[in-house]
Amino acid sequence: MFAEAEPHAAWRAAMVEEMECIESNKTWSLCDLPAGHRPIGLKWVFKEKRNAAGEVIKHKARLVAKGFVQRAGIDFEEVFAPVARLDSVRVLLAAAAQEGWEVHHLDVKSAFLNGELEEEVYVVQPPGFERAGASSKVLRLHKALYGLRHAPRAWYAKLDRSLNALGFEKCPSEHTVYTRAGHGGRLLVGVYVDDLIITGASTTAIAKF
Numbered sequence: 766m767f768a769e770a771e772p773h774a775a776w777r778a779a780m781v782e783e784m785e786c787i788e789s790n791k792t793w794s795l796c797d798l799p800a801g802h803r804p805i806g807l808k809w810v811f812k813e814k815r816n817a818a819g820e821v822i823k824h825k826a827r828l829v830a831k832g833f834v835q836r837a838g839i840d841f842e843e844v845f846a847p848v849a850r851l852d853s854v855r856v857l858l859a860a861a862a863q864e865g866w867e868v869h870h871l872d873v874k875s876a877f878l879n880g881e882l883e884e885e886v887y888v889v890q891p892p893g894f895e896r897a898g899a900s901s902k903v904l905r906l907h908k909a910l911y912g913l914r915h916a917p918r919a920w921y922a923k924l925d926r927s928l929n930a931l932g933f934e935k936c937p938s939e940h941t942v943y944t945r946a947g948h949g950g951r952l953l954v955g956v957y958v959d960d961l962i963i964t965g966a967s968t969t970a971i972a973k974f
Contacts, residue, residue, distance in 0.1 A: 767809045767892045770826075776811060779826035784894055787828065790878050793888070793904040795896060804887040804903045806831040807910075828891055830912035849941040849955045854962065857942070857955045861964040869963045869971055873924075876959030880909035880919025917958070924956065931974070949973065 770776035787793070798804060807830055814823040861868045873879070886906040890896060909916035925935070933943040933954065941956040950967025952974060965971055 766811065770809070770811050771893055775824040776826060779811070779824040780809060780828075780893065783826050783828055784891065786875055787878060787910075790875075790908060792878055792908045792910065793906050795890075795899060795902050796887075796905045797901075798887055798903045802885070802887055804889045805913075807888050807891050809892060827911055830888055830910045830916075832912045832914045832916075848957045849939065849962075853939045853942055854955055854957070857953055857962055857964060860953065864966065866964045866966060867968055867971060871961040871963060873959040873961070876924075877909050877911050877913075877916040877920045880916055880921075880923050882906055882909055882915070882919055884915065886913065920959070921956075928954065 771780075807828055810827045810829050812825045812827070813821045814825055816822050858868065860866070887903045888906060888910070889903060890900070896902065906913075909919040913919075928943050929935075931945070932948060933945045933952075936942040936944060943954040943956070945952045945954075948970060950965050950970035952963065952965035952967075952970055954974075955962040963971055963974060
């Protein structure tokens with residue numbers, strides 16, 4: 766797939782954009798592979814985004830780790846990341862409708878790249894972007910990549926810490942619903958992986974969030 770896509774300018778530009786996003790996020794560092802470790806392979810996944818008329822409007826390239834080779838208890842521990850139940854989403858929307866609140870949707874771009882890893886994980890260099898003169902080196906991951914078994918958990922842990930730092934409290938009966946009072950108005954936030962639903966009494970507080 767990479768060999769077919771690489772010669773085309775649109776796909777090459779999409780790969781460059783993905784690499785710039787990854788590197789600006791300080792996702793990894795180049796190093797020698799320590800003894801006793803094995804690197805995880807990487808692959809490119811390509812997708813065309815189309816409009817309602819079926820016309821291609823964007824070429825999307827995503828670098829994905831071959832997480833299927835990871836071994837539970839050795840390469841990773843927990844992989845679970847909670848998502849809001851549909852009933853919880855309905856309650857949020859019902860509350861907003863009842864109170865006349867605005868509802869906003871937020872999609873976190875490259876969300877999993879924000880998850881910070883506690884485990885020691887190494888990956889091979891991305892196809893087509895190997896460092897000249899350093900082809901034998903690997904990449905030590907500091908943050909998660911899509912495809913890693915523990916990437917969803919790492920992302921949720923980072924999001925949870927970030928929302929707590931902003932004064933939000935987790936709902937005791939639904940761990941993907943957060944509430945905050947004060948700060949210019951009450952806010953409710955529902956989390957579904959990298960999609961957030963935000964509603965509250967103050968449009969100013971929503972915009973600030």
